[in-house]
Amino acid sequence: MRKDVRILLVGEPKVGKTSLIMSLVSEEFPDEVPLRAEEITIPADVTPERVPTHIVDYSEAEQSVEQLYQEISKANVICIVYSVNNKKSIEKVTSHWIPLINDRTDKDSRVPLILVGNKSDLVEHSSMETILPIMNQYQDIETCVECSAKNLKNISELFYYAQKAVLHPTGPLYCPEEKELKPSCIKALTRIFKVSDLDNDGVLNDNELNFFQRTCFNTPLAPQALEDVKNVVKRNMTDGVKDNGLTLKGFLFLHTLFIQRGRHETTWTVLRRFGYDDDLELTQEYLFPMIKIPPDCTTELNHNAYLFLQSVFDKHDKDRDCALSPEEVKDLFKVFPYMPWGPDVNNTVCTNDQGWITYQGYLSQWTLLGWVEAVGGCLLSEEDFSLTQQVSAVYNVEGSIFMEASTGQLIPSDRHMAQADLKNSTFWLRASVGATVFAVLGFAMYRALLKQR
Numbered sequence: 001m002r003k004d005v006r007i008l009l010v011g012e013p014k015v016g017k018t019s020l021i022m023s024l025v026s027e028e029f030p031d032e033v034p035l036r037a038e039e040i041t042i043p044a045d046v047t048p049e050r051v052p053t054h055i056v057d058y059s060e061a062e063q064s065v066e067q068l069y070q071e072i073s074k075a076n077v078i079c080i081v082y083s084v085n086n087k088k089s090i091e092k093v094t095s096h097w098i099p100l101i102n103d104r105t106d107k108d109s110r111v112p113l114i115l116v117g118n119k120s121d122l123v124e125h126s127s128m129e130t131i132l133p134i135m136n137q138y139q140d141i142e143t144c145v146e147c148s149a150k151n152l153k154n155i156s157e158l159f160y161y162a163q164k165a166v167l168h169p170t171g172p173l174y175c176p177e178e179k180e181l182k183p184s185c186i187k188a189l190t191r192i193f194k195v196s197d198l199d200n201d202g203v204l205n206d207n208e209l210n211f212f213q214r215t216c217f218n219t220p221l222a223p224q225a226l227e228d229v230k231n232v233v234k235r236n237m238t239d240g241v242k243d244n245g246l247t248l249k250g251f252l253f254l255h256t257l258f259i260q261r262g263r264h265e266t267t268w269t270v271l272r273r274f275g276y277d278d279d280l281e282l283t284q285e286y287l288f289p290m291i292k293i294p295p296d297c298t299t300e301l302n303h304n305a306y307l308f309l310q311s312v313f314d315k316h317d318k319d320r321d322c323a324l325s326p327e328e329v330k331d332l333f334k335v336f337p338y339m340p341w342g343p344d345v346n347n348t349v350c351t352n353d354q355g356w357i358t359y360q361g362y363l364s365q366w367t368l369l370g371w372v373e374a375v376g377g378c379l380l381s382e383e384d385f386s387l388t389q390q391v392s393a394v395y396n397v398e399g400s401i402f403m404e405a406s407t408g409q410l411i412p413s414d415r416h417m418a419q420a421d422l423k424n425s426t427f428w429l430r431a432s433v434g435a436t437v438f439a440v441l442g443f444a445m446y447r448a449l450l451k452q453r
């Protein structure tokens with residue numbers, strides 16, 4: 001996830017860009033504003049995602065076109081502001097601003113755009129009828145919002161959406177034209193489903209769902225919430241729930257629904273928890289966690305590692321013959337980014353009459369790897385939640401070998417959004433955009449909003 005967010009406001013003169021920034025900062029509408037606000041930085045601890053956020057104003061009267069281009073290339077998200085009572089400023093969104101921004105940014109790394117209709121206090125009607133076709137036409141538009149710097153309406157939301165567009169982008173997850181998840185997102189979520197399906201029966205039962213929920217959001221789901229989730233899936237598809245558990249299809253459907261309802265952060269939280277970066281690739285730190293091995297020391301699997309490996313074997317030895325058929329081995333490594341064991345493994349370890357790797361052979365292969373490869377990535381990439389015991393180095397201290405297990409450090413302790421995420425998941429599908437906003441009440445700016453109500 002990004003370490004900071006840079007929001008740029010552009011738009012026709014006098015639509016209220018500077019006033020929006022000033023209203024956000026001072027929590028009241030300024031009667032007089034300079035042409036251009038100084039760049040402001042909101043410190044990490046008062047933003048919902050704990051990421052420092054820079055807000056940058058633009059004024060045609062004060063800045064050259066070159067300066068504008070420079071700011072566009074530095075921005076992580078651009079708010080194109082128009083005034084809801086000024087048709088020309090709306091027309092300019094498509095005739096001027098979007099083409100100008102697109103010309104200055106790489107096609108593959110377009111910055112997300114947010115359409116901001118300011119001065120909603122001046123009109124009775126909404127500009128959405130005009131705006132929605134524009135949103136459908138341009139995929140880079142992440143969202144739109146109508147607001148009023150004067151009434152302080154939707155000001156904090158606007159900046160929250162902008163921040164969210166950077167930190168939890170739609171692009172890698174979802175194709176708005178097809179209205180479905182993108183293939184790389186399906187691939188990642190399928191892997192997550194498989195890792196979470198502890199008994200490997202193709203369905204997430206209540207236990208597994210709770211385990212998943214705890215792993216991702218630090219808290220289990222209430223029994224009623226579990227039922228609610230399953231009911232929503234059942235209502236929408238025939239094969240999303242089977243044997244009272246969630247199928248892969250149902251799991252993918254839920255994530256599609258989150259995204260369609262603007263709750264990308266839920267899906268991103270899950271993906272990041274399982275090691276994915278912003279391009280939906282597994283990160284190096286996840287695949288190859290650092291294990292510090294002091295000089296002159298060797299490594300060895302500890303008891304917890306063996307317990308974990310045993311559970312993985314059990315999970316995949318479906319026919320219970322105490323050996324893994326080639327199909328079962330393939331299934332076991334499906335959650336890996338590559339197949340770490342070639343066919344030669346079966347020539348070096350114990351196999352059964354059919355030449356399949358036995359439980360003993362399987363463990364001895366891991367034991368060997370523990371010695372020669374310091375275990376590392378391969379094993380940990382499986383890193384189920386059942387692997388709350390990580391394999392760690394064995395220190396050879398004063399001639400005695402002992403093993404050290406680290407437990408349960410997989411869940412980041414400082415999860416600022418945990419409560420919000422809990423809300424997400426408890427009320428998952430009933431959530432409205434308004435609820436998204438209230439889920440981040442930690443955001444100091446929201447006080448202004450609350451006062452208003």
Ligand SMILES: Nc1nc2c(ncn2[C@@H]2O[C@H](COP(=O)(O)OP(=O)(O)OP(=O)(O)O)[C@@H](O)[C@H]2O)c(=O)[nH]1
Nearest residue numbers: 012013014015016017018019035059119148149150
């Ligand atoms: N009624 C109403 N007036 C607003 C609102 N926001 C801004 N204004 C007024 O619109 C005028 C222009 O506001 P600015 O904030 O200077 O607009 P700007 O987009 O920064 O303009 P430039 O810096 O010239 O590009 C000022 O008179 C503001 O008081 C609003 O929400 N409602």
Ligand SMILES: [Mg+2]
Nearest residue numbers: 018035036059
């Ligand atoms: Mg201005």
